[in-house]
Amino acid sequence: MTAVAVVGAGISGLVAALRLVEAGCRVTVFESGTRVGGKLRSETIGGVRLDVGAEAFLRRRPEVVDLATELGLADQLVEPVGRRPAVFADGAVRGHLGRTLMGIPADADEVRIPLRWNAGADTSLGALVRSRLGDEVVERSVDPMVSGVFAAHADDVSVRAALPALAARLDEGAPSLGTAVTDVLGEPSDEPVFGAFRGGYQQLLDALTEKLGDRIVLGAPVPEVRPKWSLRGSMFDAVVLAVPAPQVARLVGLNLPELGDAVSRIPAASSALVTMRLPETTPLPDLSGVLVATREQVSAKAFTLSGRKWAHLPGGAVRLSFGRLGVSRIVDDLDAGLIGAAREDLANVFGITDEPEAVHVQRWYEGIPVYLPGHRDTLTAIDEATPAGMALAGAYFDGVGVPACIARAESAVQKVLADLS
Ligand SMILES: Cc1cc2nc3c(=O)[nH]c(=O)nc-3n(C[C@H](O)[C@H](O)[C@H](O)COP(=O)(O)OP(=O)(O)OC[C@H]3O[C@@H](n4cnc5c(N)ncnc54)[C@H](O)[C@@H]3O)c2cc1C
Numbered sequence: 001m002t003a004v005a006v007v008g009a010g011i012s013g014l015v016a017a018l019r020l021v022e023a024g025c026r027v028t029v030f031e032s033g034t035r036v037g038g039k040l041r042s043e044t045i046g047g048v049r050l051d052v053g054a055e056a057f058l059r060r061r062p063e064v065v066d067l068a069t070e071l072g073l074a075d076q077l078v079e080p081v082g083r084r085p086a087v088f089a090d091g092a093v094r095g096h097l098g099r100t101l102m103g104i105p106a107d108a109d110e111v112r113i114p115l116r117w118n119a120g121a122d123t124s125l126g127a128l129v130r131s132r133l134g135d136e137v138v139e140r141s142v143d144p145m146v147s148g149v150f151a152a153h154a155d156d157v158s159v160r161a162a163l164p165a166l167a168a169r170l171d172e173g174a175p176s177l178g179t180a181v182t183d184v185l186g187e188p189s190d191e192p193v194f195g196a197f198r199g200g201y202q203q204l205l206d207a208l209t210e211k212l213g214d215r216i217v218l219g220a221p222v223p224e225v226r227p228k229w230s231l232r233g234s235m236f237d238a239v240v241l242a243v244p245a246p247q248v249a250r251l252v253g254l255n256l257p258e259l260g261d262a263v264s265r266i267p268a269a270s271s272a273l274v275t276m277r278l279p280e281t282t283p284l285p286d287l288s289g290v291l292v293a294t295r296e297q298v299s300a301k302a303f304t305l306s307g308r309k310w311a312h313l314p315g316g317a318v319r320l321s322f323g324r325l326g327v328s329r330i331v332d333d334l335d336a337g338l339i340g341a342a343r344e345d346l347a348n349v350f351g352i353t354d355e356p357e358a359v360h361v362q363r364w365y366e367g368i369p370v371y372l373p374g375h376r377d378t379l380t381a382i383d384e385a386t387p388a389g390m391a392l393a394g395a396y397f398d399g400v401g402v403p404a405c406i407a408r409a410e411s412a413v414q415k416v417l418a419d420l421s
Contacts, residue, residue: 001024001025001026002024002025002026002237002238002420003025003026003027003028003235003236003237003238004020004025004026004027004028004236004237004238004239004240004416005027005028005029005030005222005229005231005234005236005238005239005240006020006027006028006029006030006239006240006242007029007030007222007225007231007239007240007241007242007243007251008029008030008031008038008241008242008243008247008394009029009030009031009033009036009037009038009216009218009242010036010037010038010039010040010242010243010394010405011037011038011039011040011204011402011405011406011409012038012242012393012394012395012405012406012408012409012412013029013031013038013240013242013243013393013409014029014036014205014208014209014212014216015067015208015405015406015409015410016240016242016391016393016409016410016412016413017029017212017215017216018208018211018212019409019410019413020240020413020416020417021211021212021215023413023417027212027215028215028217028234028236029212029215029216029217030217030220030221030222030231030232031216031217031218031219031220032219032220032221032222033218033219034218034219035218036205036208036209036216036218037053037201037202037205038053039053039054039364039367040053040054040201040202040204040205040402041053041201041202041362042199042200042201042202042205043275043360043362045275045276045277045317045358045359045360046277046314046357046358047277047358048277048313048314048317049199049200049202050200050275050277050306050313050317050319050360051196051200051201052273052275052319052360052362053201053273053362053364053367054201054401054402055196055200055201055304055306055319056080056194056195056196057194057195057196057401057402057403058193058194058401058403059079059191059192059193059194059195060191060193061401061403061404061407062403063402063403063404063406063407064195064204064402064403064406065077065195067204067406068197068204071204071207071208071211072207073197073203073204073207076197076198076199076203077195077196077197077198078195078196078197078198078310078311078312079192079194079195080192080194080196080288080309080310081308081309081310081311082192083286083287083288083305083308083309084096084097084287084288085097085287085288085289085290085291086285086287086289086290086291087140087141087144087290087291087292087293088290088291088292088293088296088298088349089139089140089293089296090293090296091296091297093285093287093290093349093350094140096287097141097145097291099185099188100141100145100181101163101166101181101184101185102125102142102145102146102149102162102163103137103141103142103143103144103145103146103154104125104129104133104137104141104142104166104177104181105133105137105141105178105181106178106181106182106185107178108133108137108178109133110132110133110176110177110178111131111132111133114175115132115170115174115175115176115177117170117171117174119171119173120171121160122158122159122160122161122167122373122374122375122376123158123159123373124154124155124156124157124158124159124373125142125146125154125155125157125158125159125162125163126138126142126143126153126154126155126156126157127155128159128177129142129154129177132176132177132178133177138154138155138294139293139294139295140293140294142154143293143294144291144292144293144294144301144302145291146162147291147292147301147302147324148291148301148302148321149162149400149401150162150269150368150370150371150400151269151270151271151301151323151324151325151367151368151370152269152324152325152326152368152370153294153324153325153326156325156326156370156372157370157371157372157373158371158372158373158374158375158376159373160373160375160376161371161375161376161379162371163184165184166180166181166184169183169184196310198312220232222251223251224251224254224255225239225241225251225252225255225256225390226255227255227256227387227389227390228387228389229389229390237389237420238389238390238391238416238419238420239389239390239391239416240390240391240392240393240409240412240413240416241390241391241392241393241394242392242393242394242409242412243394244268244366244367244369244394244395244396245263245264245266245268245369245394245396246264246268246366248260248263248392248394249261249263249264256385256387258381258385259382259385259386259387261385262378262381262382262384262385263382263392263396265372265378265381266369266370266371266372266375266378266396267325267369267370267372268366268367268368268369268370268396269323269324269325269326269328269366269367269368269370270323270328270331270363270364270365270366270367271321271322271323271324271331271363271364271367271368272321272322272323272330272331272333272338272361272362272363272364273319273320273321273322273361273362273364274319274320274322274338274339274341274342274359274360274361275306275317275318275319275359275360275362276316276317276318276319276320276342276356276358276359276360277314277316277317277356277357277358277359278316278317278318278352278354278356278357279316279354279355279357280314280315280316281354282315282316282352282354283352284305284307284308284315284316284318284350284352285305285308285350286308287305287308288304288305288308288309289302289303289304289305289308289309290302290303290305290349297348298345298348298349299322299330299341299342299344299345300320300321300322300341300342300345301321301322301323301324302320302321303318303319303320303345303346303349304318304319304320304321305318306318306319316357318346320342320345320346322338322341325370331363331365335361338361339359339361342359343356368395368400369394369395369396369400371396379397388419389416389419389420390416391412391413391415391416391419392412393405393408393409393412394408
């Protein structure tokens with residue numbers, strides 16, 4: 001029987017392991033931590049299970065819904081109630097974002113000079129939008145969205161990697177940014193954009209863990225991967241590395257230096273989440289959350305009013321996220337400092353000073369990969385440097401969200417199976 005090692009038991013590693021087992025392989029999943037899930041983590045806060053890493057998934061992609069259905073969890077999927085987020089700009093909560101693509105409006109006034117874009121080119125989202133729609137759109141609309149998803153400023157994030165459909169439309173010769181955005185957005189739809197698990201991501205983790213059983217070894221950090229293929233003193237026919245890019249660089253740096261170099265070109269941003277349960281009587285606004293514009297006097301980059309966004313959560317559940325690429329000092333602050341900053345922000349943005357009933361602080365060091373301009377070239381270099389019998393999976397490839405991680409894990413498994421055959 002073919003023996004395959006999977007390093008990392010986040011969603012990427014768990015899905016890769018599941019597919020390898022289904023393909024008839026003998027699988028061992030090595031996880032350095034004492035629990036599975038990586039950035040999928042649910043905690044009980046004030047008696048309620050809340051996610052303190054990822055909390056939702058893009059429903060318009062099929063992967064999470066398909067996996068949940070396969071695992072018998074389809075009836076545990078929930079949708080948001082339909083409230084929308086607003087933006088905090090110039091010291092006040094402003095109106096909702098209109099229909100946008102990652103904060104790029106389709107109908108903003110655009111410079112009249114023709115759009116110049118070389119097919120195959122790349123630049124930052126900030127530079128593209130600034131040149132067509134001006135600084136204000138970047139600071140009040142694109143930056144708040146990009147910071148929420150990629151934990152980086154729009155000026156640090158690649159158009160081609162973050163919004164491949166937009167880049168493709170520009171390659172085809174879209175006459176303006178607005179036309180390209182409109183084309184990518186397509187017809188307005190009433191379908192919910194996001195979904196979540198009623199009992200948090202823990203439900204998905206429990207179902208995957210049950211399928212994989214004692215193939216998962218917890219508390220088993222892999223310090224080094226040696227071709228072909230030695231890990232923690234055992235030999236394997238193939239290996240799937242399902243750990244974030246900085247860890248891949250550390251794992252392979254000595255033995256596969258070209259791969260290590262390519263992977264270490266991808267930076268990762270650290271962030272912290274303060275999740276609170278406020279009293280049910282707290283007068284939270286009728287919004288799903290608030291995104292913060294650039295240069296505001298607010299420490300958080302986003303507020304999710306989870307209890308307003310989801311019907312299954314108690315009304316007072318809120319979470320504030322802190323930290324972007326290059327702005328990580330606050331992430332290192334003591335818990336008391338982060339909680340203090342969160343409470344100050346709640347007071348300044350919503351006028352809320354209620355004492356929380358329960359608080360949880362979670363830090364995610366190097367938690368979100370940043371797709372710098374040129375990211376696709378880095379991925380090509382990674383592919384070229386990845387030897388037969390090894391495959392890589394994770395959020396640094398084709399999207400940071402959980403659906404994209406599942407898709408990448410499945411394609412990583414296809415690669416090792418093809419190599420083995
Ligand atoms: C704060 C935050 C909020 C997010 N919100 C959302 C959201 O709402 N929706 C969404 O779709 N996505 C969201 N994401 C993104 C998404 O959660 C992640 O991209 C995804 O979970 C990454 O999964 P992964 O398995 O690739 O990596 P990870 O979850 O990082 O898992 C990697 C695992 O490998 C282990 N590991 C690392 N090194 C080693 C080693 N040497 N040996 C053994 N084990 C090792 C780690 O302990 C970890 O368990 C969010 C991310 C963050 C940080």
